[in-house]
Amino acid sequence: MKKTIGLLGGSFNPAHHGHVHITLTALKCFNLDEIWWVMSPGNPLKEYYPEPMEKRIAEAKRIMCHPRVRITDIESKLSSPYTACTLAYITTSFPRNQFVWLMGADNLEQIHKWKDWRSILSKVPIGILARPDNQLAPLKARAARIYRSSRVPNWQSRTLARSPAPRWCYAILPMSHLSSTKIRSA
Template sequence: MDPVSLRRPVARIARPAMSPAQPLPRAVPRVGLFGGSFNPAHDGHLHATREALRRLRLDKVVWLVSPQNPLKTRSGMASFADRFASARRVAAADPRIEVSDYEEQKNLRFSVDTITGLARDPSRRHVWIIGADNLIQLPRWKHWLRLFHACPVAVIARAPYLERAGLGLVARRFAGARLDERQAHVLADLCPPAWVLLHHPLHPASSTAIRLRAEAAWQERSK
């Protein structure tokens, strides 16, 4: 399939951005929720976050450092303290990024509990930000349908998953709620389910590659 065709809307959302009876004031902050292991955090996370801030016109993005992803093995996973510290170091480059230990403090292990809980706050407009790889595997997540009904969702490009994400089970299930990416700036104002797939220049940084380089360097020093 021609990748360009994925940029055209599957279906436009034929409903008002907000209910006329309960409009939110313009001063309400627009906040992105970006969860992950950050094992470790790197410039790729920063690049994707800045793209989301720009394209979605968000006021800030919260990095939610996961205590332990249920779908990932503990092998090779740094401690929460180390991963949280790495996220804070990288996020320090942009004051619009907040690093949160919300899941650790609340003893949460599933995104559905985190996102639905935070999205209930009426003083903010929320957007859940995930990578294209996570959109593909989302049907494996606990109560994944509830996630798409909790708040609008922005799916950010991540090679080599982008084309598959636009054609997968979740994309087909919510085809009628998909927003033209040229209208991504209004996503935070929409009632869920609503989502957009964002194309943007990819960053070469990878947590896996960083860990492999660190392990190789450690082995070299140990000789």
């Protein structure tokens, strides 16, 4: 049977205990074998420049010590910073695994702005993790409306990883109020 792996993308600038919390929660909620943190060299939709990759990876490895979590720099080795390209590379390079893209609910509200966003939803199931600030607004997002019929109910979240794309699940989990943006601005 294929191993189920969650892919949590982000700049992790800086990595913090909120990331650890959602990672450990997603392992259980979506019944995943592993989670890979996909460290991004930079977010094309944001105008700030993150700390150097080596520094962010070292901090992520320090804070996220778990045998089922891998910190990766896969995206920095690709010629593109776009999730669609990263997923195409990962799913082709690791065909013996079943992947789930993990993201915060704030990204569901803006995923329609991502390059080739529909190909992301058609490539792998998406596990969406509620954020503490607004739990209902993401469900009104453009992508949520377009892919309404592909939604897996929260109570079936453990089946998401074995579901064919396009499938997505909006998981309302115990919350952490930590945020990289808030930490950087402090």
